[in-house]
Amino acid sequence: MTLTTIILLVLALYMVQIFLQETSRFGFDMRGIVGNRDDPPEMSIVAARLDRAKNNMLEALPIFLALALLAMVTDHDSRDVRSAALVFLVARVVYVPAYLSGIPMFRSLVWLIGTAGLAMMAWPLVQS
Secondary structure, three states: OOHHHHHHHHHHHHHHHHHHHHHHHOOOOHHHHOOOOOOOOOOOHHHHHHHHHHHHHHHHHHHHHHHHHHHHHOOOOOHHHHHHHHHHHHHHHHHHHHHHHOOOOHHHHHHHHHHHHHHHHHHHHHHO
């Protein structure tokens, strides 16, 4: 899998997270989703967790994109970097249900795995 493909999948995941968070707040009711949202309902526990998971992705996304683009521009687009980017992607996919589950420490462990993927992406750039 190319680094470009992984970047696009990470961006697609972020779009899915935005969609899930926004629609969950309205109970997946299309009338609320397509309205002006002037008076949004209180967030349920699920909606609040999806919101926090989305915000966490928003914090990690610039770091991932910077590392991935730097790897591409500096010809460090190696199999190791692609594997590290894939670790990040898979961890972020698992992070959403991990956050929703509410299982103590599970979310944090998955977050650490994703962060390790970022560190693995950065390592070849730091070494050069």
